[in-house]
Amino acid sequence: MYTLRLFTRNVYPLNSMFMNISGKRLRDLLDARGIAYRDFATAMGVEPQHVNNWFNRGIPKARIFKVADHLQVDARWLADGEKDSPPNQQPCTSASGQSTPVEAGSKVHLEPLSPWDDGTPLDDDEVEIPLYKEVELAAGSGRTAVREIEDRKLRFSYATMRSAGVSPSQAVCATVSGNSMEPLIMNGATIGLDRSITHVIDGEIYALEHDGMLRVKFLYRLPGGGIRLRSFNREEHQDEDYNLQQQQDQQIRILGRVFWWSTVRPLKSGPLI
Structure with missing residues (x-):
C-alpha cells in the first residue's frame, strides 16, 4: 500500500523533497568521479541506506546545499536543472548573510511530492x-x-x-x-x-x-x-x-x-x- 508523506497513510507530504532527478544526478556524479557510496555517506554524516534512499526519492531539501557544496556543483542544477552538465555557479547572499550558489535567472519551482510505503525507512x-x-x-x-x-x-x-x-x-x-x-x-x-x-x-x-x-x-x-x-x-x-x-x-x-x-x-x- 502506497502512502504519502506527512499527512496520513493515504496522502502526500508537506515535508517537500526535490525531484527524483536530484537522486539520479547524484548517482551519476558519484559514479563519474569514482566516489564510493559508503565514502560519500560518511562525508555527509549519514548511513549508506540514506544515500540509497536519495537515489530513489531525491535529495532531501535540507541536504541539497550541503551535497552541492561537497561535490562543488550548482545546487539548483542538482535539484532540478535541465542541462546535462552543471552551469557555472553564481553566489547569492541568503538572509543569514552566507553565500549560496544559484543559477542566474532561476525561477521559482514547485516541488513534486514523494510517495512512500510502510517499508520505506525514515530519512535521517x-x-x-x-x-x-x-x-x-x-x-x-x-x-x-x-x-x-x-x-x-x-x-x-x-x-x-x-x-x-x-x-x-x-x-x-x-x-x-x-x-x-x-x-x-x-x-x-x-x-x-x-x-x-x-x-x-x-x-x-x-x-x-x-x-x-x-x-x-x-x-x-x-x-x-x-x-x-x-x-x-x-x-x-x-x-x-x-x-x-x-x-x-x-x-x-x-x-x-x-x-x-x-x-x-x-x-x-x-x-x-
Missing part, C-alpha cells in the same frame, strides 16, 4: 508521529473515545518540528470532522497537536476530548477556571461556555495546542467561501 531528518482518531468503544451504544490508531503514522521533518517549537516526543496528529472551523480548518483535515501545551492561551486553537468526541476550537479563559469554546464558523456555531464543574461532568479534556493542519481537497469539492 525525519520523525514519525502517531495518529489519533475518534473511535467507537467496544461497549457500543454509540459511545466514542479518542484513541491512537495502531500502525498509523505521519512523517514530519525535524526542521518542521523545530520551526513550530514542538518536541517530537510531545506531538500527535488527529483527524477532525464537522464544519465548525471552516474554512480555516476543513472537514476531514488532519491536525498536529503539541501535547505539552494544555494550559489555555487566549485565542489559540486547541484539540479537546469532550465526552468522547474530538473537537477543535479557539479557547479563552473565563473566571473561576471556566473556558469558552469558539468556532471559526460563528454563523452556524455559537460560543460555548463551561465552568469548572461542567468541564468535569462532561469530561472535557484539552489534548494539546494545534500547531499544524492540512486537508486533501477532492477535484469536485465545493468552494471554500
